[in-house]
Amino acid sequence: MKPRMSYGCGLEAALAVVGGKWKPVVLWRLAEGPRRFGELRRLVTGISEKMLIQQLREMEADGIVDRRDFHEIPPRVEYSLTEFGVSLSVALKPLCDWGRDHMERIAAARTNSVESN
Template identity: 70%
Template sequence: MSSIEKDCGLEVALSVVGGKWKPIVLFHLNGGPRRYGELKRLVTGISEKVLIQQLRELARDGIIQRRDYQEVPPRVDYEITEFGQSLSAALVPLCDWGTANRARVQELLRAPLA
């Protein structure tokens, strides 16, 4: 059975946007097209290699589109697709939950393990 055939739709969604960085990249692309350098600055803590890999995977899955302007010097930007917008909208409640529970989660992360 492939991962797409699983019963839980959450597994399907996570197969596309799972991991630490993809939801954050999508968050920053919600405001409109961004160049690679902008994303690198906005997604703090990500390595260049991982950012490139995540962008390629998101483009492969149709969540974002990479636009190469064929100019010198090179100009490339990334933009969320309509399909990606639907996924991004599904992540908004998760973002809201994180904002509402930020202090509690930070407190839990500081607490020693029992």
């Protein structure tokens, strides 16, 4: 059994579940509805198969993703958000909106930063 973690604030707890480069993107794609593994791999541009598997396992362990195995040949597995995961995707929507509203500014700032180095 894992030792129980303690957090200094809510942001620490939230980042423990959704931190990293890929989890928020995977979560966002699952908020659109259940997805098969191959669909997720195509939708989450740039993620390796190994990393996607790892991220999905961690999200499943945290209780935000549900994995459904249909026990068919060929194998078919579907991932979806749990109720807990849906609540997290709702919390991420304002961050997504902010990013969309400022996408050009962020890209320009990062381009300028790379060029100056």
